[in-house]
Amino acid sequence: MATKIPVDKFDDDLLTCPVCLERYKNPKILPCYHSFCEECLVKLNGPPGKVICPICRQVHIVSNIHTLPLSIMIDSVIDIIKTHESQRGDGSCQGCEENSSTDICIDCAVDLCETCSKAHSKMPVSLRHRIRPIVDFQAVELRESSMVAIYCSSHSDKLVELYCEQCRIPTCLLCLESCHKGHEVVALQGVADNLCMEANDRIKQLDQKKREAEVNKIKGKKQLEELAKTHLHREQQIKKHSQETIEKLIKIVTLEENSHLNKLKTNYDKLNKEIYNEVRRFETVEKQLKSTITIISNLLQYSSAAQLMKTSEEIYRQLNQLESITIDPLDEMRDALPLFRPGNIVLQGSLGTFRTLESPDAVYAEMELEKKIGGEGTAPGMYDVPLGVSVDTRGHIVVADNNNQRIQTMDICGRPKSQLPFKGYSKPVRPIDVAVYDNTYFVTDGTRGLNVGNNQVIVCNISGKVITCFGGEQLHNPYGIAINHKTGIIYVVDQGAYCIRLYEIESFKYIKSVGCRGNGNCQFEYPQFIAINNKGCLIVSDAVTNRIQVLTSDGGFKFAFCGSPNGKFHLPYGVTTDGKDNIYVCDGRNDRVQMFNSEGKFITNIANGRDVLSFPIGIAITGDGKVVVTDSTYFVKIFS
Structure with a gap:
C-alpha cells in the first residue's frame, strides 16, 4: 500500500519552494535533484553561467535557467490539487445542487449528497464507480486522491478512459478512430494499476533507503556530539599542557633571574663596602686638615711675634704631618659592577604533535x-x-x-x-x-x-x-x-x-x-x-x-x-x-x-x-x- 498523505498536506510539506517559501511556480530541477521556482533560480546571485544549489551548495554549470528541465512530478501534483480545489466548490451536492455534499465519486470527481450517492451507485453508467465519504477522502491513498476527472484535450466533454501505449498518452473513445487508429490501446485503469504496483514496489525500496538514511543521520548526530566532546577534551588537553609548559618555562627563567640578581647583589655589596670605607677615610682626613688649617691660620692672624715664635716648632710639626698625608684619587666606578648582556632563550622541541589513530590506513607521524x-x-x-x-x-x-x-x-x-x-x-x-x-x-x-x-x-x-x-x-x-x-x-x-x-x-x-x-x-x-x-x-x-x-x-x-x-x-x-x-x-x-x-x-x-x-x-x-x-x-x- 502507498503511504497515506492528506491532500492538504501536499501543499505545506512537498510543494513549497525552499527559496520563496510559497507554492512552486514553474518548478525547475537542478542536476542535484533539488527543485526550485524558475523565477527564484533566476534571482539567485552566483558566478556567471553557474548556479549554486541553496540546499546542498553544489555548483552546476547552467548557461540558461529556462533550459533546465521542468519538475514534472511536482507540476503534476500541483495541477491535481488545483483541480481538486476547483472541483470541491462550496461544499454543496453537484447532483441535486440543494443538499450539502457528504460523498465524492472518485471516477466522476463530483461531490454528492447521501441521496444522490445512492442513485449514482445504482445507475448502469456509474454502477462500478467508487464513491467515498468526504470525511475519508482526505486520508485516502495517493493514487486515489489524485484520480480527479481528466477530460480529453480534443473533446472537452469526454472523459479519458483509454491509454495509447504507442503514443503514451491517455485518450477518449472518440479519439480512438481519428488519432490512434491501428495503435495498441488499452483500458486506462489497468495501465494505472500496473503503474501503481510497480511504483509501490519501488517505493518500498526507497523506504528502505530512507530508513538507512535515517539510521545514518542518527549515527551522524551522535558522531557530531562525540566529536564536540572530543574537541573540547583535546582543547582542554592542549591548554592544560600549554599552561604547564608556560609554568615550567617561567620557573626556569625565574631561577635564572634570581641567580643573576644574587650575583649582582654580591658584587654590589662588596663594592659598596669598599667605596664606603674610602669615603669614611677621606672624611677623617678632611676633618683633620680642616681643623689644623683653621688653628694655624688663626695663630698666624691674631698672635704676636713672641707668641708665634713660641709655638713655631708645633706649627712646623703640624704642617709637616699634614703635608705627609697622601690622597690617592678614587677609582672610576664605570666598570665596577659586571655588565649584564641580555641573551636570547631558544626553545627546543614543540608543544606537541597530533597523531590520528582512527583508521588503519591513516598517516602517522613519528613519536617524540x-x-x-x-x-x-x-x-x-x-x-x-x-x-x-x-x-x-x-x-x-x-x-x-x-x-x-x-x-x-x-x-x-x-x-x-x-x-x-x-x-x-x-x-x-x-x-x-x-x-x-x-x-x-x-x-x-x-x-x-x-x-x-x-x-x-x-x-x-x-x-x-x-x-x-x-x-x-x-x-x-x-x-x-x-x-x-x-x-x-x-x-x-x-x-x-x-x-x-x-x-x-x-x-x-x-x-x-x-x-x-x-x-x-x-x-x-x-x-x-x-x-x-x-x-x-x-x-x-x-x-x-x-x-x-x-x-x-x-x-x-x-x-x-x-x-x-x-x-x-x-x-x-x-x-x-x-x-x-x-x-x-x-x-x-x-x-x-x-x-x-x-x-x-x-x-x-x-x-x-x-x-x-x-x-x-x-x-x-x-x-x-x-x-x-x-x-x-x-x-x-x-x-x-
Missing part, C-alpha cells in the same frame, strides 16, 4: 622522545640489561632487570617505586620478560647468553612475594610471555624448544605446545617475544627468520610479515599491540620501532635512529598511548 629513565647501575631506578617491559593495573611501568636479577617498577614520570629481587633459587634468577594479570606479575626466568636462569615462570604479587613457580618440567628456555585475559591462558615462548607453551592461569597446568623448529608456517628458529591482540591472535617475533608471525589463539597460522622498507627486519625482538590491534615491533639491529596495522601493513616508524634508540628490546604501551621501550643503553625510554 618524551623522557629517558635510568642508566647503567644497581641503585633504584638504574638498570643492568633491561629486557621485557609491561604496564600494570596501577599504570606503573614494570621492567625485567636481567643482570640485576630483579623486577623494577616506576611511575609514568620515571620515579622508582619498587625493586623486587628473587632469592633462594639454585641459580640466580634472570628475568627476561614480565606479563601482568590483575595485581600479579608473571616473570620468565630463562637463559640469555652466559646468564643461565632456572628455566621457569615465577608468579609473584606487586610486593614481590612469590606465589608459585611453574613450567620447570617443560620449559627449555622461557623468553617472552603474554596472557589472554579473556580465556585465562598463559602463552610462554620456549626459545630452547622452538615453540610456544600454553598453561592454565588458575591451576598453572600445562596444556600443550604450538610450533616447531623451521622457517615455515608456525615454525621458529629463534623465537623472542609474544603479544596478544583483542581477537586473541598471537604475535610472535623470530630474530633469525627476521619476521613476525601472527597465529590464532590455538596456534593456527594466519600470516607473516617483515619490516619496511627493504621488506625485512634485522633481529626483531619486543612486540606489542594497541587498542586498535596495531602491531608495534622492536627492530633491534635497525635501531627502530615500527608500527603496522592488524593485517601487517606498514604504517610508520614510531622511533628511528641511534640518536633516540640503540637496539630496542622490550616494548609496552601505556593507557594513554605512550610507547615504553628498553634498549641496549640501559635506559627505559618513553615516546609520545
Whole structure:
C-alpha cells in the first residue's frame, strides 16, 4: 500500500519552494535533484553561467535557467490539487445542487449528497464507480486522491478512459478512430494499476533507503556530539599542557633571574663596602686638615711675634704631618659592577604533535622522545640489561632487570617505586620478560647468553612475594610471555624448544605446545617475544627468520610479515599491540620501532635512529598511548 498523505498536506510539506517559501511556480530541477521556482533560480546571485544549489551548495554549470528541465512530478501534483480545489466548490451536492455534499465519486470527481450517492451507485453508467465519504477522502491513498476527472484535450466533454501505449498518452473513445487508429490501446485503469504496483514496489525500496538514511543521520548526530566532546577534551588537553609548559618555562627563567640578581647583589655589596670605607677615610682626613688649617691660620692672624715664635716648632710639626698625608684619587666606578648582556632563550622541541589513530590506513607521524629513565647501575631506578617491559593495573611501568636479577617498577614520570629481587633459587634468577594479570606479575626466568636462569615462570604479587613457580618440567628456555585475559591462558615462548607453551592461569597446568623448529608456517628458529591482540591472535617475533608471525589463539597460522622498507627486519625482538590491534615491533639491529596495522601493513616508524634508540628490546604501551621501550643503553625510554 502507498503511504497515506492528506491532500492538504501536499501543499505545506512537498510543494513549497525552499527559496520563496510559497507554492512552486514553474518548478525547475537542478542536476542535484533539488527543485526550485524558475523565477527564484533566476534571482539567485552566483558566478556567471553557474548556479549554486541553496540546499546542498553544489555548483552546476547552467548557461540558461529556462533550459533546465521542468519538475514534472511536482507540476503534476500541483495541477491535481488545483483541480481538486476547483472541483470541491462550496461544499454543496453537484447532483441535486440543494443538499450539502457528504460523498465524492472518485471516477466522476463530483461531490454528492447521501441521496444522490445512492442513485449514482445504482445507475448502469456509474454502477462500478467508487464513491467515498468526504470525511475519508482526505486520508485516502495517493493514487486515489489524485484520480480527479481528466477530460480529453480534443473533446472537452469526454472523459479519458483509454491509454495509447504507442503514443503514451491517455485518450477518449472518440479519439480512438481519428488519432490512434491501428495503435495498441488499452483500458486506462489497468495501465494505472500496473503503474501503481510497480511504483509501490519501488517505493518500498526507497523506504528502505530512507530508513538507512535515517539510521545514518542518527549515527551522524551522535558522531557530531562525540566529536564536540572530543574537541573540547583535546582543547582542554592542549591548554592544560600549554599552561604547564608556560609554568615550567617561567620557573626556569625565574631561577635564572634570581641567580643573576644574587650575583649582582654580591658584587654590589662588596663594592659598596669598599667605596664606603674610602669615603669614611677621606672624611677623617678632611676633618683633620680642616681643623689644623683653621688653628694655624688663626695663630698666624691674631698672635704676636713672641707668641708665634713660641709655638713655631708645633706649627712646623703640624704642617709637616699634614703635608705627609697622601690622597690617592678614587677609582672610576664605570666598570665596577659586571655588565649584564641580555641573551636570547631558544626553545627546543614543540608543544606537541597530533597523531590520528582512527583508521588503519591513516598517516602517522613519528613519536617524540618524551623522557629517558635510568642508566647503567644497581641503585633504584638504574638498570643492568633491561629486557621485557609491561604496564600494570596501577599504570606503573614494570621492567625485567636481567643482570640485576630483579623486577623494577616506576611511575609514568620515571620515579622508582619498587625493586623486587628473587632469592633462594639454585641459580640466580634472570628475568627476561614480565606479563601482568590483575595485581600479579608473571616473570620468565630463562637463559640469555652466559646468564643461565632456572628455566621457569615465577608468579609473584606487586610486593614481590612469590606465589608459585611453574613450567620447570617443560620449559627449555622461557623468553617472552603474554596472557589472554579473556580465556585465562598463559602463552610462554620456549626459545630452547622452538615453540610456544600454553598453561592454565588458575591451576598453572600445562596444556600443550604450538610450533616447531623451521622457517615455515608456525615454525621458529629463534623465537623472542609474544603479544596478544583483542581477537586473541598471537604475535610472535623470530630474530633469525627476521619476521613476525601472527597465529590464532590455538596456534593456527594466519600470516607473516617483515619490516619496511627493504621488506625485512634485522633481529626483531619486543612486540606489542594497541587498542586498535596495531602491531608495534622492536627492530633491534635497525635501531627502530615500527608500527603496522592488524593485517601487517606498514604504517610508520614510531622511533628511528641511534640518536633516540640503540637496539630496542622490550616494548609496552601505556593507557594513554605512550610507547615504553628498553634498549641496549640501559635506559627505559618513553615516546609520545
